[in-house]
Amino acid sequence: MALVEIRDVYKSFQRDTQRIDVFTGLTLDIDAGSFTALMGPSGSGKSTLLNLIAGLDKPTRGTVRVGGEAVSEMSASQLAAWRARHIGFVFQSFNLLPVLTAYQNVELPLLLTRLSGKERNERVKIALDVVGLADRADHYPRQLSGGQEQRTAIARAIVADPTVMLLDEPTGQLDAKSSQEVLALLQRLNSEFTKTIIIVTHDAHAAERAKMVLHLEKGDLIEKPRATAAAMR
Amino acid sequence: MKYFRLVLANLGRHRLRTVLTILSVALALFLFASLRSVTTTLAATAQFGGARRLVTTNATGLVFPLPLAYGNRIKALPGVTGLSWANWFGGKYGDGKRFFANFAVDAESYLKIYPEIVLPADQRDAFLKDRTGALIGKRLLSQFGWKLGQNVTLQGTIFPGDWTFTVDGVYTPTDPAIGDDVLIFHHDYFDERIGRAGIAGWYIVEIDDVSHAPAVAKSIDDLFRNSSSPTKTGTEREFQATFATMWGNVSFLMSTIGLAVVFAILLVTANAMMMSARERTGEIAVLKTIGFSDRLLFALVMVEAGVMALTGAVLGLGGAKLFYPAINFNGLGFLPGFTVAPSTLIIGALVAIGLMLASGLAPALRAARLPIVQALRHVE
Numbered sequence A: 001m002a003l004v005e006i007r008d009v010y011k012s013f014q015r016d017t018q019r020i021d022v023f024t025g026l027t028l029d030i031d032a033g034s035f036t037a038l039m040g041p042s043g044s045g046k047s048t049l050l051n052l053i054a055g056l057d058k059p060t061r062g063t064v065r066v067g068g069e070a071v072s073e074m075s076a077s078q079l080a081a082w083r084a085r086h087i088g089f090v091f092q093s094f095n096l097l098p099v100l101t102a103y104q105n106v107e108l109p110l111l112l113t114r115l116s117g118k119e120r121n122e123r124v125k126i127a128l129d130v131v132g133l134a135d136r137a138d139h140y141p142r143q144l145s146g147g148q149e150q151r152t153a154i155a156r157a158i159v160a161d162p163t164v165m166l167l168d169e170p171t172g173q174l175d176a177k178s179s180q181e182v183l184a185l186l187q188r189l190n191s192e193f194t195k196t197i198i199i200v201t202h203d204a205h206a207a208e209r210a211k212m213v214l215h216l217e218k219g220d221l222i223e224k225p226r227a228t229a230a231a232m233r
Numbered sequence B: 001m002k003y004f005r006l007v008l009a010n011l012g013r014h015r016l017r018t019v020l021t022i023l024s025v026a027l028a029l030f031l032f033a034s035l036r037s038v039t040t041t042l043a044a045t046a047q048f049g050g051a052r053r054l055v056t057t058n059a060t061g062l063v064f065p066l067p068l069a070y071g072n073r074i075k076a077l078p079g080v081t082g083l084s085w086a087n088w089f090g091g092k093y094g095d096g097k098r099f100f101a102n103f104a105v106d107a108e109s110y111l112k113i114y115p116e117i118v119l120p121a122d123q124r125d126a127f128l129k130d131r132t133g134a135l136i137g138k139r140l141l142s143q144f145g146w147k148l149g150q151n152v153t154l155q156g157t158i159f160p161g162d163w164t165f166t167v168d169g170v171y172t173p174t175d176p177a178i179g180d181d182v183l184i185f186h187h188d189y190f191d192e193r194i195g196r197a198g199i200a201g202w203y204i205v206e207i208d209d210v211s212h213a214p215a216v217a218k219s220i221d222d223l224f225r226n227s228s229s230p231t232k233t234g235t236e237r238e239f240q241a242t243f244a245t246m247w248g249n250v251s252f253l254m255s256t257i258g259l260a261v262v263f264a265i266l267l268v269t270a271n272a273m274m275m276s277a278r279e280r281t282g283e284i285a286v287l288k289t290i291g292f293s294d295r296l297l298f299a300l301v302m303v304e305a306g307v308m309a310l311t312g313a314v315l316g317l318g319g320a321k322l323f324y325p326a327i328n329f330n331g332l333g334f335l336p337g338f339t340v341a342p343s344t345l346i347i348g349a350l351v352a353i354g355l356m357l358a359s360g361l362a363p364a365l366r367a368a369r370l371p372i373v374q375a376l377r378h379v380e
């Protein structure tokens, strides 16, 4: 059984009088421990797909299951608790709360658990260590570089040990060097810690590091082996 | 509580705005406590004030005098057992910055009708014998550093000239309503210096029985109804209240300005809360993505409003409670025994809770209801 099961999902948005059909019967499986890159032109529904998996949005029709649980059927309060437990999400920008230090930002998901202050402290330290920012714990986001901010966001996404990591264009605003650092980190998380990662990206380098590349084209899925994706450059 | 740091961090986001909001809440509640205390002090004064004493003034207004000749006619009325009279003097001492009440009284009858004015017998005798003597409340001793037996010169404001009195006695009132920062001197000396005008500012009428008060008051006012100076007789309470309104329309201040200020502050606070909630749309969406529930976010915003409202309340109400005793406030002598009553503190605290609900509710609901996907699209 796949970790993420998307079954015959329809998703449409109403904008004024116009209806936008993003997905019309999308079916997709993503296995545990995989590293999937989701590519495709702007407006093809990549973010919408991540949102559906994270339970941030609901399909118009069809089911989304993660770890056997029907995410698409849960209530708002069930979803909040479920996300805290199973999802680590990283956005392109605006990830960190500017009033909190890197440490405090990473600690946020743990506040929702029953862990003691001491246990939280240990986990935050480990997470910051994994992303190589142990020495930046007390820095505020404005004191960090873009790459460091995204690595802090990744530390926050892994700190509660989620089932799936979802990243929506995490390198979209980073320079080439920072992007490479972030991607190398993700690859390490996948290979060393067997984290399941789904990343939306425009960056062919990112796709190269992924084990599987999915192409969305107007809501339709084109699965391509990695070699083809690399050749498309 | 582990979330409290998050609340504090958010309050620290715009430190100046937070401080100003808290200060405006504090100011509003300080004003509220002050204004309400004027009313409660007057009400308390009325309860202390001798129920067996009535005060007769000129019906036209307190500033208009009555003929001295009324005294004997009032005394002759049934139910009247004692009578004294007094006249507002309004003298300034020194630079006049520290105001205190001073008036001329018919000394012997005045001290008899006010047993609450207590002083050693020898000082009392000395005062009664000394035409230019004065009695002072004990607070004036410390306030001006006066000593028993020294001369004190007041500058007349209504009645011009330098008026020098010898401090013959220092009294301690047994009842806070009397006031311990008043200077009184002989009416006869006063009358002489103003050329025997034969005027009294007000009469104090002692009656035989409290239950006769309305009837006696009516018979006094009836007696002078058709004279050149009709009178108005009421209880001491009413008199104190009129006196207090002379220097500021207290009830007007209370009801209008007080409420307007509290309301204005409410708007300021609500606006500040709304602004900070709006700026944080993206952050709230991120917190929801992490798994913060709608209920938790609602609570966090409410607690934030609550911390501001309650800090303001503690500063404002606590400030009023401590401030007035510290400066020995007694409303320039018109509000003896001025105190911020516990009921005022309770009502003030309720106002603060109301303020918290009113200013926190809208942004808290907004945070709880924020749709994540829309909010994030808006931000990115």
Ligand SMILES: Nc1ncnc2c1ncn2[C@@H]1O[C@H](COP(=O)(O)OP(=O)(O)O)[C@@H](O)[C@H]1O
Binding pocket: A013, A014, A015, A020, A022, A040, A041, A042, A043, A044, A045, A046, A047, A048, A049, B373, B374, B377
């Ligand atoms: N909340 C929304 N309301 C209206 N239209 C939306 C909303 N979210 C996405 N869309 C539309 O759905 C399509 C897919 O959007 P999105 O998933 O953000 O694309 P991508 O991330 O691939 O650029 C776009 O046409 C977009 O305008």
Ligand SMILES: [Mg+2]
Binding pocket: A046, A047, A048, A168
């Ligand atoms: Mg997108």
